[in-house]
Amino acid sequence: xxxxxxxxxxxxxxxxxxxxxxxxxxxxxxxxxxxxxxxxxxxxxxxxxxxxxxxxxxxxxxxxxxxxxxxxxxxxxxxxxxxxxxxxxxxxxxxxxxxxxxxxxxxxxxxxxxxxxxxxxxxxxxxxxxxxxxxxxxxxxxxxxxxxxxxxxxxxxxxxxxxxxxxxxxxxxxxxxxxxxxxxxxxxxxxxxxxxxxxxxxxxxxxxxxxxxxxxxxxxxxxxxxxxxxxxxxxxxxxxxxxxxxxxxxxxxxxxxxx
Numbered sequence: 180x181x182x183x184x185x186x187x188x189x190x191x192x193x194x195x196x197x198x199x200x201x202x203x204x205x206x207x208x209x210x211x212x213x214x215x216x217x218x219x220x221x222x223x224x225x226x227x228x229x230x231x232x233x234x235x236x237x238x239x240x241x242x243x244x245x246x247x248x249x250x251x252x253x254x255x256x257x258x259x260x261x262x263x264x265x266x267x268x269x270x271x272x273x274x275x276x277x278x279x280x281x282x283x284x285x286x287x288x289x290x291x292x293x294x295x296x297x298x299x300x301x302x303x304x305x306x307x308x309x310x311x312x313x314x315x316x317x318x319x320x321x322x323x324x325x326x327x328x329x330x331x332x333x334x335x336x337x338x339x340x341x342x343x344x345x346x347x348x349x350x351x352x353x354x355x356x357x358x359x360x361x362x363x364x365x366x367x368x369x370x371x372x373x374x375x376x377x378x379x380x381x382x383x384x385x386x387x388x389x390x391x392x393x394x395x396x397x398x399x400x401x402x403x404x405x406x407x408x409x410x411x412x413x414x415x416x417x418x419x420x421x422x423x424x425x426x427x428x429x430x431x432x433x434x435x436x437x438x
Contacts, residue, residue: 209239209240209295210238210295210298210300211237211293211294211295211298211299211300212235212236212237212238213234213236213237213291213293213300213301213302214234214235214302215232215291215302215304216232216233216234216235217230220304220305221286221304221305221306221307222304222305222306222307223307223309224277224306224307224308224309225308225310225311226277226278226279226281226283226308226309226310226311227277227278227279228276228277229274229275229276229277230274230275230277230306231272231273231274232272232274232275232289232304233271233272234270234271234272234273234291234293235268235270236263236268236269236270236271236293238268238293239267240296241263241265241266241295242263242265242266242267242269242293242294242295243262243263243265243295243296244261244262244263244293244294245260245261245263245291245292245293245294246259246260246291246292247260247273247289247290247291247292248289249275249287249288249289249290250287250288250289250290251285251287252280253277253278253280253282253285253308254276254278254287254289254306254308255276256273256274256275256289257273257274257275257276258272259273275289277306277308281308282308283308283309283310284307284308284309285307285308286305286306286307286308287305287306287307287308288304288305289303289304289305289306290302290303291303291304312371312374313371313372313373314370314371314372315369315370315371315372315413315437315438316437316438317437318415318435318436318437319435319436320433320434321333321336321433321435321436322431322432322433323341323431323433324429324430324431324432325341325429325430326429327427327428327429328427329427330342331349331430334351335354336412337355337407337412337414337436338353338354338355338356338405338406338407338412339351339352339353339354339358340352344393344430345389345393346393347389347393347394348389348392348393349389349392349393349430349432350387350388350389351387351391352387353385353386353387353405355405355406355407356405356408356409357379358384358385358386358403358404358405359379359382359383359385359403359404359405360388360401360402360403360404361378361382361403361404361413362402363402364402365378365402365404365413366402366413366415369413375404376411378404379404379406382404388403391416391419391430392419392421393421393428396418396419396420396421397419398417399416399417399418399419399434400416400417401415401416402414402415402416410438411438412436412437412438413436413437413438414434414435414436415434415436417433417434417435418432418433418434419432
């Protein structure tokens with residue numbers, strides 16, 4: 180009798196397994212859909228700025244919800260979570276702001292998930308946080324003037340001194356942390372502080388510079404730069420005049436600078 184009971188038990192277990200194994204998974208024939216604009220996978224966004232993602236959502240079962248998540252702190256999501264009322268299609272705009280907590284070049288993953296009550300679909304976009312460049316100031320005029328054997332005026336702002344001349348040139352001496360000569364084109368091509376720092380840091384430091392004639396006035400196209408008290412200056416020398424008088428020779432150097 181016990182053997183018979185055991186036999187029926189084994190048969191029941193095997194039969195249950197067979198029936199269970201034959202049951203197919205439920206397939207959602209109308210899964211939700213999601214498309215995101217901009218279509219690029221990764222978008223650069225300046226720290227402090229925002230980007231709008233436009234979502235086109237659809238579902239044959241009726242839309243239920245939208246959820247938006249970020250991978251880390253440093254971005255804020257506006258209008259990322261939305262509840263729907265069973266519509267077959269909807270458009271949504273999700274705004275993502277890169278906050279001051281973000282670090283330069285960090286890539287954040289933004290995940291959009293739409294659900295319809297039966298199943299869900301997701302899409303991911305990536306935001307690279309970019310630090311804004313610091314624009315240089317508008318060009319300002321400067322004048323350096325040396326009369327006779329007196330010290331020249333107008334150079335202290337840039338951490339420079341002009342107290343003597345050679346037989347042919349004015350001797351401009353460094354009194355700054357660094358004093359360099361750049362390519363003349365740098366005056367127009369360098370437009371932000373970050374690029375100026377790179378150029379100055381890569382250039383060779385000078386103790387003095389001698390290219391302004393003390394014999395005659397003429398036009399020039401020299402680009403210099405200095406660092407003084409951690410401040411960077413971009414200097415463009417464009418002209419010099421030489422006037423000989425009984426009180427001594429007056430040499431005037433003019434140009435513009437940015438900081």
